[in-house]
Amino acid sequence: MPDLSTQLLAVWTALWPALAIAGLRATDVSLNVFRVVFVVQGRRLLAATAAGLEAGTWLAAAGIVLADLTWLRAAGFVAGVALGTAIGVELTARLRLGMKTVRIYVHVEEDDRHHLDGHDVARVLHHAGYRATVFRGTGYRGPVDMVLSTVPYRETEQVLALARSVAPASFAAIDNSPHPATPGTSTAGRV
Numbered sequence: 001m002p003d004l005s006t007q008l009l010a011v012w013t014a015l016w017p018a019l020a021i022a023g024l025r026a027t028d029v030s031l032n033v034f035r036v037v038f039v040v041q042g043r044r045l046l047a048a049t050a051a052g053l054e055a056g057t058w059l060a061a062a063g064i065v066l067a068d069l070t071w072l073r074a075a076g077f078v079a080g081v082a083l084g085t086a087i088g089v090e091l092t093a094r095l096r097l098g099m100k101t102v103r104i105y106v107h108v109e110e111d112d113r114h115h116l117d118g119h120d121v122a123r124v125l126h127h128a129g130y131r132a133t134v135f136r137g138t139g140y141r142g143p144v145d146m147v148l149s150t151v152p153y154r155e156t157e158q159v160l161a162l163a164r165s166v167a168p169a170s171f172a173a174i175d176n177s178p179h180p181a182t183p184g185t186s187t188a189g190r191v
Helices: 004-041 044-067 071-095 118-127 153-166
Strands: 099-107 133-139 142-152 171-174 188-190
Touching: 004 044, 004 071, 044 071, 099 118, 099 153, 118 133, 118 142, 118 153, 142 153, 153 171
Parallel strands: none
Antiparallel strands: 099 142, 099 171, 133 142, 171 188
16 A cells, blocks of 8 residues: 555646646636727737737646646636636726726706706716716606716726716616615715
C-alpha cells in the first residue's frame, strides 16, 4: 500500500491541471465579458486588447485539456466558464462600465401658480451637458412627460440628482438594472 505522501502527490498531480484549467477559463471568459462591453462602447483598442488576451488564455486552457482529456480536466473547463461569467458580470457591474438610459416620468402640473413638465427636467440636464429627449404621454393621473437620457453608467446618480432637484415627485427607472429598487432609491422609484 502506498504511503500518504505518495497518495497526496497522486491526487495533486490529477487535481492541479483541472484547477489551472478552471483558472484560465475563468480569466478568458471574464475577458470576454469586458471585450463585449468595450465593443458596444466603440472602444476599439480596449476591445482588441481584451480579445487578444482572451484568445491566448483560452488557447492555454484548451492545450492542457486536449493534451490529456480526463473527466477532472473537463470539469475544470466547465467550472471555469461558469466562474468566469459570474466574475466578469460582477466586475463590470462594480466598475460601472457601459451606458444606461435614465427614464424620468414627470407628472405634468399646470395651474395658475405652478407649472412643471418634462421640459423643465430636460433643460436642467441640457444645462449640465447631458442630452435628454422628452415624450408626452398619458398616465392614470393625466399628462405625463417621459424624459430619456442615455449616459455613462457612472453618471446615472448625477442625472437622477439633477432630476430630483427639479421634479422631486417624479418616478425614475434605469434600464438594464437587474433588480429594480424600491421607491426612494436611485435605480428605480421616486427621484
